[in-house]
Amino acid sequence: MSTGNAPPARSSSPAAERMRLHRKRRREGMQYVQIPLHKSEVEDLIRLGLLQREQRKDAQALQAAVLTIVYQALDGAG
Numbered sequence: 001m002s003t004g005n006a007p008p009a010r011s012s013s014p015a016a017e018r019m020r021l022h023r024k025r026r027r028e029g030m031q032y033v034q035i036p037l038h039k040s041e042v043e044d045l046i047r048l049g050l051l052q053r054e055q056r057k058d059a060q061a062l063q064a065a066v067l068t069i070v071y072q073a074l075d076g077a078g
Contacts, residue, residue: 035066 025032037045045051045065055061 037062037066 042051042056042062045062046053046056050065050068051061
């Protein structure tokens with residue numbers, strides 16, 4: 001019974017998958033940070049037009065809004 005060219009078995013646990021993604025992102029030069037936002041800051045994102053009111057609890061929409069501010073600041077710094 002030979003496995004020949006079979007790839008190594010991978011764990012399918014959620015923790016193992018998160019670690020694989022973390023290592024992949026780190027190799028690609030990505031660094032992740034958690035940023036606490038007060039509800040008044042979320043309201044400011046809505047006021048600035050970077051976030052829709054119904055997206056106030058949507059983590060991906062909040063991330064996109066905050067990244068927009070970061071990119072704008074970096075563009076203005078050059």
